[in-house]
Amino acid sequence: MSKTIYESIQMDDNLPMRILHIYPDSPLLLRDPTIPKLELDTVHFVPPHWHRSLELTYVVDGGITLRTGDKVKTYMKDSLFIINSGDIHEVSNVPSDNVEVVCLLISNDYVQSLQPECADIRFDLSTTTETHEAFIQLYQDILELYYAEDPFNYLKIQGKLLEVMYLLFTHHRVEETPHLLKKHVKTQELNKKILEYIHENYDKNLSLEMMAKEFHFSREHFARMFKETFDKTFLCYVSDYRLYRAFPEIVNSEKTIEEISLKHGFSSSKSLITQFKKKYQETPMKYRQKNKVVILDHNEINIHSKTM
Template sequence: MSRTIYESVQMDNNLPMRILHFSHEKALVSPGGNTYHFDTATLQFVPPHWHRSIELTYVVNGTLQVRQSEQEQTYQDDSFFIINSGDIHELSSVPTDNFELICFIISYDFIQQFIPNIEKIRFDMATTQETAAELSGLFYDILTLYNENQEFGHLKIQARLIEILYLLCQYHQVENHLPASRKYLRSQQLNKQILEYIHVHYMENLTLERLAKTFNFSREHFSRLFKETFGKTFLVYLNDYRLYCAFPEIVNSRKTIEAISIAHGFPSSKALIKQFKEVYHETPMQFRKNRKVSILDHNDDKKR
């Protein structure tokens, strides 16, 4: 299951957005008809990635950790956060019985129809709490309309979505403090290229020395740069990503752990087992035996 850093988000039918609703009470139904049940025993993790779409999330209950650029933020009950277009971000959630989250991934092209200069604008949900009640109502209106699936209901959803865009522009637009220098733009592009390289070659014997040489850095400088940029060492990130990619086969296939470890670049089955136990507190075989897990990838409805 090879991935690149860039995700071209699949939108819902007739809508300029993707609607994701995670809850312990109700299964999420994808546009392809697949259902996904929230598993409170499984740590939810999405590794660093980016997309052109703007991602607006309402954490209704529970805790979600989000890392953007070099900062990590924890969001809890009744809070909103936004991922601006092109921002590299990583998400993880702490399993709780009452966890609920609603996420709207909004088409960049749709937004640009109403906000032509969107590439020069950034939004920040921390500017004010005054819109929280109105945004919450709009989120649930859209979710209700989406679940009702009535004829022409998509038009009502788009009307609510435009109201959300108005609130973002009116109350949450912030000055773009990101430097526009060529040096900064090159560094952002380089960060994406580094992650993409890892995501393409993670199954191989990928070393810090090889990666540093590929991007014309000394080993020491590249190691320090990687830690400062992504908040973890290269080896920790690589092992996290290998486990993330191996997880579907570990829990939902009959392949041996040795075969899975080889396929996903682990130096040995012992290394995979150690990494798995650190994250899930069980061996892969214990986890496979004790749980049935449905895996949601918001870009690939065919994958279980």
């Protein structure tokens, strides 16, 4: 898994987008019969990340919590949300055994090609609910075409995608003043650099003082800014990220907890055990013995789950 938080999206064949259909029997469209059924409610921390694609998501069932910047919102059954290109975001599912999500990751180059005279195009689904039913119908049509055996259905899907873009451009495009847009971009770039630095150096002895100095802030200002931006303290975030990176080795290797804790920046094996137990209610070794775990590595962001 890459150390960067930039998520690289591989487009589907003959389409300017990636279609993800996430549900218990077939997460992330992994059409492999050897992959066991997964419980998506066991998915845990995935660090904030971004990609150049426009992300348009339909929550078919269950619930999803989305965090973008300092805003957190939970979307339940039959709801839609959008993540603009370059926006830092974190998505986690609401505990449920029936989570189903359809996500369209649309190439930013494709979006820009539809209006090449505009350098920055942003959308907001909250501008109106009039398009809600039309979006849902388009999602259903796209999935039906995607799963059909016709090798030329991608042409029909491209037509449906144009309908999606028509709705976005005519009902949900938002104009930002140059000043606000410049401020937004500048803030996003700084946040990306901070997260990138953490993700590249998480296995080292990171401290608030070190980070503040690296980004030319006072210790107090950096701590306050980080908490306001990511809704958790700097130390809590680093600890969570270390556990996220250590998890695959904890459950799927024969390495000792001492080895894993040293590799991933924990101060001691006791620290890792305490953090793991807090999140999973068991010690790492007991969890390893009791649970067979499948790690699905997708576009540099792992989703893990206990098998049935």
